[in-house]
Amino acid sequence: MDYDFKSVESKWQEYWAKNHTYRVSSDSKAPKFYVLDMFPYPSGAGLHVGHPLGYIASDIFARYKRLKGFNVLHPMGYDAFGLPAEQYAIQTGQHPAVTTAQNVARYRSQLDRIGFSFDWDREVQTCDPAYYKWTQWAFLKMFGSWYDPKADAARPIEELVELLSTKGYEDVTAEQWNAATEQEKSDILMSYRIAYQGETSVNWCEGLGTVLANDEVKDGLSIRGGYPVEQKKMKQWQLRVSAYAERLLSGLESLEWTDSLKEMQRNWIGKSEGTEVVFNTECDGRILPVTIFTTRVDTIFGVSFMVLAPESELVPQLTSADRKEQVDAYVKEVRKKTERERMTETKTVTGVFSGAYGINPLTGERIPIWISEYVLAGYGTGAIMAVPAHDSRDYAFARKFDLPVIPIIEGCDVSGQSFDAKEGIMCNSGFLNGMDVKQAIEAAKDYVEQKGLGRRKTNYRLRDAIFSRQRYWGEPFPIYYKDGIPTALPESELPLTLPQIKEFKAQGGEPPLARAENWTYNGYPLEKNTMPGFAGSSAYYFRYMDSHNDRALVGREANEYWRSVDLYVGGTEHATGHLIYSRFWNKFLFDLGYVCEDEPFRKLINQGMIQGRSNFVYRIAGTNTFVSNGLRKNYQTTEIHVDISLVHNDKLDVEAFKAWRPEYSDAEFILENGEYVCGWAVEKMSKSMFNVVNPDDICDRYGADTLRLYEMFLGPIEQSKPWDTKGIDGVNRFLKKFWRLFYDRDKWLVTDEKATPAELKSLHKLIGKEQQDIENFSYNTTVSAFMIALNELGEMNCSKREILEPLVILLSPFAPHISEELWHALGHEESVNFARFPEYIAAYAADDSVTYPVQFNGKMRFTIEMPKSASPAEVEQTVRAHELTAKWVGEMSVLKVIVVPGRIINVVVK
RNA sequence: GCCCGAGUGGCGGAAUUGGUAGACGCGAUGGACUCAAAAUCCAUUGUCCGUUAAACGACGUGCCGGUUCGAGCCCGGCCCCGGGCACCA
Numbered sequence: 001m002d003y004d005f006k007s008v009e010s011k012w013q014e015y016w017a018k019n020h021t022y023r024v025s026s027d028s029k030a031p032k033f034y035v036l037d038m039f040p041y042p043s044g045a046g047l048h049v050g051h052p053l054g055y056i057a058s059d060i061f062a063r064y065k066r067l068k069g070f071n072v073l074h075p076m077g078y079d080a081f082g083l084p085a086e087q088y089a090i091q092t093g094q095h096p097a098v099t100t101a102q103n104v105a106r107y108r109s110q111l112d113r114i115g116f117s118f119d120w121d122r123e124v125q126t127c128d129p130a131y132y133k134w135t136q137w138a139f140l141k142m143f144g145s146w147y148d149p150k151a152d153a154a155r156p157i158e159e160l161v162e163l164l165s166t167k168g169y170e171d172v173t174a175e176q177w178n179a180a181t182e183q184e185k186s187d188i189l190m191s192y193r194i195a196y197q198g199e200t201s202v203n204w205c206e207g208l209g210t211v212l213a214n215d216e217v218k219d220g221l222s223i224r225g226g227y228p229v230e231q232k233k234m235k236q237w238q239l240r241v242s243a244y245a246e247r248l249l250s251g252l253e254s255l256e257w258t259d260s261l262k263e264m265q266r267n268w269i270g271k272s273e274g275t276e277v278v279f280n281t282e283c284d285g286r287i288l289p290v291t292i293f294t295t296r297v298d299t300i301f302g303v304s305f306m307v308l309a310p311e312s313e314l315v316p317q318l319t320s321a322d323r324k325e326q327v328d329a330y331v332k333e334v335r336k337k338t339e340r341e342r343m344t345e346t347k348t349v350t351g352v353f354s355g356a357y358g359i360n361p362l363t364g365e366r367i368p369i370w371i372s373e374y375v376l377a378g379y380g381t382g383a384i385m386a387v388p389a390h391d392s393r394d395y396a397f398a399r400k401f402d403l404p405v406i407p408i409i410e411g412c413d414v415s416g417q418s419f420d421a422k423e424g425i426m427c428n429s430g431f432l433n434g435m436d437v438k439q440a441i442e443a444a445k446d447y448v449e450q451k452g453l454g455r456r457k458t459n460y461r462l463r464d465a466i467f468s469r470q471r472y473w474g475e476p477f478p479i480y481y482k483d484g485i486p487t488a489l490p491e492s493e494l495p496l497t498l499p500q501i502k503e504f505k506a507q508g509g510e511p512p513l514a515r516a517e518n519w520t521y522n523g524y525p526l527e528k529n530t531m532p533g534f535a536g537s538s539a540y541y542f543r544y545m546d547s548h549n550d551r552a553l554v555g556r557e558a559n560e561y562w563r564s565v566d567l568y569v570g571g572t573e574h575a576t577g578h579l580i581y582s583r584f585w586n587k588f589l590f591d592l593g594y595v596c597e598d599e600p601f602r603k604l605i606n607q608g609m610i611q612g613r614s615n616f617v618y619r620i621a622g623t624n625t626f627v628s629n630g631l632r633k634n635y636q637t638t639e640i641h642v643d644i645s646l647v648h649n650d651k652l653d654v655e656a657f658k659a660w661r662p663e664y665s666d667a668e669f670i671l672e673n674g675e676y677v678c679g680w681a682v683e684k685m686s687k688s689m690f691n692v693v694n695p696d697d698i699c700d701r702y703g704a705d706t707l708r709l710y711e712m713f714l715g716p717i718e719q720s721k722p723w724d725t726k727g728i729d730g731v732n733r734f735l736k737k738f739w740r741l742f743y744d745r746d747k748w749l750v751t752d753e754k755a756t757p758a759e760l761k762s763l764h765k766l767i768g769k770e771q772q773d774i775e776n777f778s779y780n781t782t783v784s785a786f787m788i789a790l791n792e793l794g795e796m797n798c799s800k801r802e803i804l805e806p807l808v809i810l811l812s813p814f815a816p817h818i819s820e821e822l823w824h825a826l827g828h829e830e831s832v833n834f835a836r837f838p839e840y841i842a843a844y845a846a847d848d849s850v851t852y853p854v855q856f857n858g859k860m861r862f863t864i865e866m867p868k869s870a871s872p873a874e875v876e877q878t879v880r881a882h883e884l885t886a887k888w889v890g891e892m893s894v895l896k897v898i899v900v901p902g903r904i905i906n907v908v909v910k
Numbered sequence: 911g912c913c914c915g916a917g918u919g920g921c922g923g924a925a926u927u928g929g930u931a932g933a934c935g936c937g938a939u940g941g942a943c944u945c946a947a948a949a950u951c952c953a954u955u956g957u958c959c960g961u962u963a964a965a966c967g968a969c970g971u972g973c974c975g976g977u978u979c980g981a982g983c984c985c986g987g988c989c990c991c992g993g994g995c996a997c998c999a
Contacts, residue, residue, distance in 0.1 A: 258915095259914075259915090260913095260914050260915065260993080260994080263913065263914055263994080264913095264914085264993095264994055264995080266913095267912095267913070267914095267994075267995055267996095268994095268995080270995095270998065272998070272999085274999080292999085293998095293999070294999060295998095295999065296999075307999090342997090372997095373997085374997045374999095375997080375998095375999075376997075376998065376999090378998090379998045379999080380998075380999070384999050385999085386999085387999090391999065392911085392997095393997055393999075394999080396997095459998075459999095460998095461998055572993080572994085575994080576994090576995095649937075710935095713922085713923095713934085713935070714922065714923085715922060715923060716923085719916095719923095720992080720993095721922070721923090722921095722922080724921080724922070724936080726921090726922095726936060726937075727921085727922065727935060727936045727937090728936090729935090729936075730934085730935040730936060731935075733935095733950095734935090736949095736950095768926095769926090772926075780922090780923070780924085780934090781923095781924065781925095781933090781934080783934080783935090784923090784924070784933065784934035784935075785933095785934085786934095787934055787935075788933075788934065791934090853929090853930060855929085855930075855979095855980090896979080898929085898979070898980085900928090900929055903926080903929055904929045904930075905929095906929070906979065906980070907979095
C-alpha cells in the first residue's frame with residue numbers, strides 16, 4: 001500500500017467529525033489548557049496559505065498538550081459583523097447576512113481540509129443574535145456602571161446615585177442632585193458611566209459614512225478602504241477605556257507577551273508624569289487663571305510664551321478685541337484641514353498671537369499667549385508653557401515668530417537647535433541654579449506644590465473608545481430614548497435583533513437604521529447607531545467556555561474551570577485595537593464579579609505574515625518581445641507580474657504564458673540556455689500580484705499533513721517569511737519515507753523485534769528535542785529533528801514497533817492524518833488523539849551518555865564518552881588521565897581544563 | 911525624530927544562549943535504475959590557496975575596534991533592512 005494521502009485524509013476527517021473526537025467537556029479532573037486563535041473575519045476572498053499559519057501552530061500546541069494529559073479547549077468561530085460585507089451589500093443589494101453565511105461556509109470547508117482539532121460544537125458567530133445578546137448585555141452593564149476611583153474599579157451606577165443623593169459627589173451637592181430634573185440627572189450620570197454618550201471630536205470618515213476609533217485610522221486614512229478621515233465634533237457613544245489606563249499598563253507586567261507587543265501597548269497608553277501649573281492671564285483687562293501641563297517644570301524659568309490649541313475653549317476668552325479677526329481666521333483655517341493634511345504638514349509652523357498675556361507664576365514675567373495647531377486640544381489641558389531653548393517644537397515656533405529663546409542649562413548651545421536632553425546643570429533659574437536637571441525636576445515639582453501654584457499630574461494618551469457606527473451590519477444598541485433621555489432596555493428584552501432593511505447605504509446623514517420600520521420600544525425611538533467591529537470580538541473567548549448557555553455570558557462553573565486563555569495566537573496588527581479592548585472589557589467584567597480573572601490572555605504568540613513570492617517577465621519597451629532575466633540589462637524593459645502558476649523553478653512555461661492573456665498570444669521570447677528565466681521578489685500575497693497560493697491546491701497536490709509540516713518548517717512562527725512552493729517536496733518526501741518504514745507496497749514491515757541501542761538513541765534524541773522545542777514554539781527545528789531521526793532510522797532499516805509507535809505519537813500533532821492511519825494500522829482501536837505521551841519520556845531520561853569533544857587551545861584532538869551525570873571534576877580527571885597517555889602532548893604543560901557541561905572540553909596548554 | 915526587532919551559503923533557515931558555524935530542507939552538479947519520463951536512491955555542494963590526489967592548512971556570520979583560552983552570540987562606534995509611534999509638552 002503506497003501512501004495515498006487523499007484517501008487517508010478524507011477517511012480520518014470524516015471519522016473525527018462523526019465521532020466528535022475533539023469535543024471537550026468542562027467537567028474533567030484533568031488540568032485544563034485553553035488554546036485560542038484570533039477568530040477570522042470571513043472575507044469573500046477565502047483563505048490563502050498565510051492565514052492558517054497561526055492556526056496550524058496553535059493546533060500543534062493543542063494536540064501536544066492533549067498528549068501530555070491536559071484537557072484542552074481549542075475552539076473556533078467567526079468575527080462576522082463588519083464593514084466589507086456591508087460595503088458589498090451597498091454595491092450589490094445582497095443582504096450582508098447572506099454573503100456572510102456564504103463566506104463562513106467557504107472558510108469552514110477550507111479549514112476542515114487542514115485537519116484542525118477544533119471543537120466545532122462550541123463555534124460562535126458574532127452576528128448571531130444568540131451571541132450578540134451577550135455583547136448587548138455587556139454594553140448595558142457598562143451603561144449601568146461608573147468608575148469609582150476609591151475602589152479603583154467599576155461599580156454599579158446605583159452606588160453613585162446613592163452617593164449623590166446623600167452626600168453629593170465631586171462638583172454636585174446632594175441638594176443640587178435632589179432638585180435636578182430627570183434630564184439633568186441623566187446628564188450628570190452620563191459623565192460618569194463606563195459606556196456614555198458624549199460630544200467630542202471624532203474621526204469622521206465621509207467615504208464610509210461613519211465615525212471610526214483611533215486604531216481604525218492610520219496616517220489620516222481609514223484602515224478599511226483607505227478613505228480620508230477628518231475631525232468632527234459629534235455626539236457619540238463612547239467607552240471610558242481611559243479610566244483603566246493605569247491598570248491596563250501595570251497589568252502588562254504579569255503577561256507572557258513579547259516585549260515588542262507590550263511596548264506597543266505602553267506607547268499607546270502613553271503614561272506621562274508631569275505637573276499642572278496655573279498661570280494667571282490677562283486679556284483686555286480681564287483676569288483668567290489657565291492651567292497648563294508640563295513634564296519639565298524645571299524649565300519654567302525659560303518660558304518665553306504660552307500656546308493654546310486652536311480648538312481649546314479658552315480661545316474665545318483669551319482673544320483680545322483687536323486680534324479677534326486674525327484669530328478667527330486662523331482657527332477657521334485649521335478646522336478646514338483634514339487630519340491627513342495636518343499630519344503631513346507637521347514641518348510647517350503656523351500660529352497667531354491672541355492679544356492676551358500670561359504671568360509666569362515664578363518670575364512674575366509677562367509673556368504673550370499664542371494659538372497654534374501644534375498644541376493638541378485633546379491632551380493635557382490644551383494649553384502649554386513654551387520653553388524654546390529646551391523643546392524642539394517650541395524652538396521652531398519661536399524662530400518662526402521671532403520670540404525670545406532663554407537657555408537655562410549651563411553651556412548649552414541653542415543657536416541652531418534646542419537642547420532637549422534631560423542632563424546638565426541649571427542656570428538662569430533662581431533657586432534651581434546649580435542643580436542637576438534630574439534633581440531640578442523633582443525640586444521644581446515640590447516647590448510648585450508647596451506654593452500652591454499647581455500639582456503633580458499623570459496624563460495618558462489613551463483615549464476613550466468611540467463606540468457608535470453609523471452603519472447597518474453591527475450590533476444594535478439596547479438603548480431607547482424616553483422623552484429624549486437615553487434609557488437602558490430591560491435585560492429581558494435581549495437580544496434586540498437587527499431589523500430587516502432594503503437599502504443599506506446611509507442617506508441624508510442618517511444611519512441606515514433610521515429607515516427600519518417600527519424601530520421603537522414601547523413607542524419610544526430606539527438608538528439608530530450600531531456597535532463597532534471590536535464590540536463582538538472583545539469577550540468571545542468567554543463564550544467558548546460555555547457557548548450554549550443562554551442565561552449568562554459564561555456560567556460560573558465553566559468560567560472557574562477554564563478561567564482565561566493560556567495561549568493566544570494571532571497577528572500583531574491587533575496590538576492597539578482588539579488586544580486593548582479585550583483587556584478593558586475583561587477587567588470591567590472582573591470588577592463587577594462576572595468573571596474570575598482580570599486578564600484575558602496569559603501568553604500571546606504573534607505569528608508572522610507569510611508573504612508571496614512574485615514572478616516577473618520583462619517586456620522590451622514598445623514591443624511584444626520578452627527577454628529572460630539574465631539578459632535584460634541589455635534592453636530597456638518593463639517589469640510585469642506574471643501568474644506564479646505559469647512558472648516552475650523561476651522558469652516560465654512559455655506556451656501557458658501565451659495562452660494566459662490574449663495580448664500575449666503572439667509574444668516572442670529571448671531565451672537564455674533555451675529557457676525563459678523569470679525575475680522574482682517577495683511581496684504581500686495578493687490577487688493583483690498573481691502570487692496567491694490557495695491551501696486547497698496544496699491539499700490537493702500534497703495533502704494537509706504536508707501543508708502543515710511545511711508551514712511550520714518554513715521558519716520561526718513569529719517571523720515573516722515568503723511562501724515558496726518549491727521547498728514543499730522536502731517535507732512531502734519525509735512523509736513518504738516515514739510511510740515506507742511501515743509498508744513496502746502491500747507488505748507490512750513492522751516487527752516486534754527489540755530495538756538496538758543506536759535506534760533507541762535516535763528516538764530519545766528526538767523526544768528530547770520535541771519536548772524542548774514545542775514549548776518554545778520552535779516548530780521548524782522540531783520538524784528538522786524528525787527528518788534527522790528518520791534519516792538515521794531509515795539507514796538502519798528500523799521497522800520495529802518499539803521505535804515506530806512512539807514516533808507516530810510524536811508526529812501526530814504535526815501530521816494528524818497519517819499518524820492516525822498508522823496508529824490504527826499498528827492495531828489500536830482508539831484515536832491517536834487519546835494516546836498519552838509521558839511513558840516515553842522516562843525512556844528518554846534513561847538514555848544518558850554524552851560525547852565530549854576535547855580540544856587543546858581550541859584545536860579538536862579527541863573525544864571521550866561520559867555519563868550525563870558525571871560532574872565537571874570527574875570529566876576533568878578523565879581528560880587528564882587520557883592526556884598523560886597521548887604521546888603528542890610532549891613537553892606542553894596543562895594550565896587549566898575547561899569543562900562545559902554537556903558540550904565541550906577545552907584544555908589550555910602552554 | 912523617538913521606541914522595538916533583525917543582518918549567517920545560490921535560497922528558507924540551524925547553532926542546546928559564550929563552546930567543533932552552516933544542522934535540516936530547497937536548489938544546483940554528477941551518477942544509479944528506466945526505451946524514456948516521473949518517482950526513488952547514492953555522491954558532491956561556504957570561499958580561497960597548495961600538491962596528481964587526499965589528509966591537512968588558511969579565511970569566513972553587515973563594517974571597524976574591544977573583552978575572553980574561545981565571540982554569530984557580550985561591550986563600544988558605524989552601516990543597512992523590517993516593524994511600531996509620531997507635534998502627546
